[in-house]
Amino acid sequence: MRRVVVTGLGLVTPLGGDVATSWKNLIAGESGIGQITKFDPADQKCTIAGEVKPADHPWGFDPDKRVDGKIQRQVDPFIVFGIDAAGQALEDAGLTELTDEQKLRAGCSIGSGIGGLPGIELESNNLANRGPGRVSPHFVHGRLINLISGQVSIKYGLMGPNHAVVTACSTGAHSIGDAARMIRDDDADIMLAGGAEATICPIGIAGFAQARALNTGFNDRPTEASRPYDKDREGFVMGEGAGVVVLEEYEHAKARGATIYAEVVGYGLSGDAYHVTAPHPEGKGAENAMRMALKKAGLEPADIDYVNAHGTSTMADTIELAAVRRVLGDDLGGASMSSTKSAIGHLLGGAGAVESIFCILAMRDQVVPPTLNLHNPDDGTEGVDLVPLTAKKREVKAVLNNSFGFGGTNASLVMKRVED
Numbered sequence: 001m002r003r004v005v006v007t008g009l010g011l012v013t014p015l016g017g018d019v020a021t022s023w024k025n026l027i028a029g030e031s032g033i034g035q036i037t038k039f040d041p042a043d044q045k046c047t048i049a050g051e052v053k054p055a056d057h058p059w060g061f062d063p064d065k066r067v068d069g070k071i072q073r074q075v076d077p078f079i080v081f082g083i084d085a086a087g088q089a090l091e092d093a094g095l096t097e098l099t100d101e102q103k104l105r106a107g108c109s110i111g112s113g114i115g116g117l118p119g120i121e122l123e124s125n126n127l128a129n130r131g132p133g134r135v136s137p138h139f140v141h142g143r144l145i146n147l148i149s150g151q152v153s154i155k156y157g158l159m160g161p162n163h164a165v166v167t168a169c170s171t172g173a174h175s176i177g178d179a180a181r182m183i184r185d186d187d188a189d190i191m192l193a194g195g196a197e198a199t200i201c202p203i204g205i206a207g208f209a210q211a212r213a214l215n216t217g218f219n220d221r222p223t224e225a226s227r228p229y230d231k232d233r234e235g236f237v238m239g240e241g242a243g244v245v246v247l248e249e250y251e252h253a254k255a256r257g258a259t260i261y262a263e264v265v266g267y268g269l270s271g272d273a274y275h276v277t278a279p280h281p282e283g284k285g286a287e288n289a290m291r292m293a294l295k296k297a298g299l300e301p302a303d304i305d306y307v308n309a310h311g312t313s314t315m316a317d318t319i320e321l322a323a324v325r326r327v328l329g330d331d332l333g334g335a336s337m338s339s340t341k342s343a344i345g346h347l348l349g350g351a352g353a354v355e356s357i358f359c360i361l362a363m364r365d366q367v368v369p370p371t372l373n374l375h376n377p378d379d380g381t382e383g384v385d386l387v388p389l390t391a392k393k394r395e396v397k398a399v400l401n402n403s404f405g406f407g408g409t410n411a412s413l414v415m416k417r418v419e420d
Contacts (some may be wrong), residue, residue: 004180005418007258008093008246009357010085010194014050014239014344017061018088023361025059025343026369027391031223032059032344033237038200045209048222049200050239050345052081074138075147076116081242081350082148082196083155086110089192090156093246093258098157098190106190107160108149109179110244111171113349113405116143118201148196160188166349168405169310170269171195172243173352173413177267179247189252194353196242208238211277215313226346227373228311228339229321229386236312239345243353245360250418262360262415266297272408279316283323285410286310290327290400293412297398301328304335304414305396306368308355310404311339312346318378320402331383336394338387342372352403356413359399363417367393 009019014032016022025032033050041047055062063072063080066087072080086108090096098106119136120143126134141147146164153162161182165175172195179193208214215235218225226237253260270292272285279286294301307324311317317339328335340358341347347354362368374388385392398416 002184002186003250004183004247004264005250005253006245006261006264006360007248007253008089008095009261009360010088010092010244011354011357012052012061012081012085013241013354014052016059019357021059026340026358027367029370029372029390030343031372033222033225035222036200039202041205044205045216046205046214047219048225048237050237051200052241071151075142076119077198078112078115078196079148079151081198082110082244083151085194085196085242085244086152086192089244089246095190095246102190103157104159105188106158107162107182107188108152108158109161109163109165109175109191109193110148110152111165111175111195111349112145112148112197113166113168113171114197114199115145117199117204119143121201121203152192161191167409168407169346169348169351170403170405170409170411171349171352172354173356173401173403173411174269176245176264176353176356177269177411177413180264180267183247183249189249191247192244193247194242194244195350197348197350198240199348200238200240205238213314214238224373226313226342228309228313228342228371229317229378229381230374231376231378233313236314236341237345239347241347241354242350243357245353245357260418262363263418264413264415266293266299266414268292268296268412270410272410274408277406279319279404280408281319283319285408286320286323286402286404287326289410289412290323290402293400293414297414299398299414302333303398304328304333304400305394306359306362306399307332307335307337308359308399308401309337309339310402311341313341318380321381321384336368336385336387336392338369338371340369352401352411356401359401359415363396363399366396367391368396
């Protein structure tokens with residue numbers, strides 16, 4: 001079977017406009033969550049979010065580095081984030097100048113959970129208030145989810161698979177898993193894979209708040225709002241950004257002397273078949289996805305050293321933990337588990353990809369990121385290392401990353417260090 005490895009990383013997060021800044025701030029215990037600045041949230045129930053910082057901020061993102069100004073004006077921010085993260089990953093992998101032959105065997109699998117919501121809101125208002133003649137001619141192709149893959153494919157001449165996953169908050173993980181399968185099935189040698197999201201807009205915040213999903217009790221203390229596994233949690237905090245990896249067939253990467261960060265060895269996906277927004281109360285779908293990923297990886301539960309939990313800071317946290325316990329053991333077999341959403345919020349369709357990169361960096365640096373704001377742990381968390389408040393140095397050879405989404409869609413990825 002063809003092996004799949006990770007050779008490039010790209011990040012745009014509330015903690016930084018690139019991989020180095022995001023990771024440094026995450027390990028330092030910084031929070032990227034604050035008051036919403038993209039619009040006036042005064043009449044909203046929730047006034048906080050994990051926003052990507054502007055270029056003049058110390059952690060800022062400068063879209064002009066990799067995204068043409070004309071494209072920026074035509075598309076929604078989630079596409080801009082995705083194009084930039086893809087460019088970072090290609091640069092990191094040393095693959096920005098592909099041969100014509102390589103381009104035929106290189107593709108994209110970059111998705112989003114919701115896509116161009118701010119632009120849809122804007123143009124709907126234009127239609128209602130100014131008439132159909134004032135709707136942008138770029139409205140459709142500037143908001144479609146598959147246009148991250150489309151734009152990246154055009155920019156870099158990638159003529160292999162052009163794919164976009166839309167599975168709510170499992171999108172980023174599913175995108176990586178699907179892309180790995182494409183390489184294993186010999187559809188490609190190189191795949192850009194990941195997810196992006198940018199839905200911090202009035203309708204996005206109002207919609208999730210009305211569904212009682214968002215944190216509304218910490219508007220005056222935004223950095224304390226996302227608190228997975230803590231008894232005082234009361235909803236998730238919306239974040240935005242993108243994560244993209246370069247996946248490559250192992251022999252192809254080895255032949256060109258590429259830096260290999262990790263190998264994607266297991267991918268599990270399942271459905272709860274239970275409820276549109278609530279997870280199965282016993283976490284059966286999550287358990288099924290994790291077991292499938294471990295089986296595909298050929299690893300034992302005791303081989304997992306770190307779990308990056310879906311951990312959204314909602315009632316689902318304890319359901320996920322119970323499922324992980326059933327798979328790995330009551331004490332997780334000695335593995336550490338944390339939720340990095342405590343620092344950046346929930347990036348929805350971008351979450352699984354961003355968190356996969358955090359897992360890869362944990363293996364690279366032998367340190368696991370913390371769960372911020374975990375001062376009063378939930379009942380049932382006893383005996384589990386949830387890495388409260390501060391990053392932890394430890395051996396990390398294999399990792400499990402979980403992502404679960406509305407509609408009962410679940411994804412689990414297992415990655416490991418490549419020792420040879």
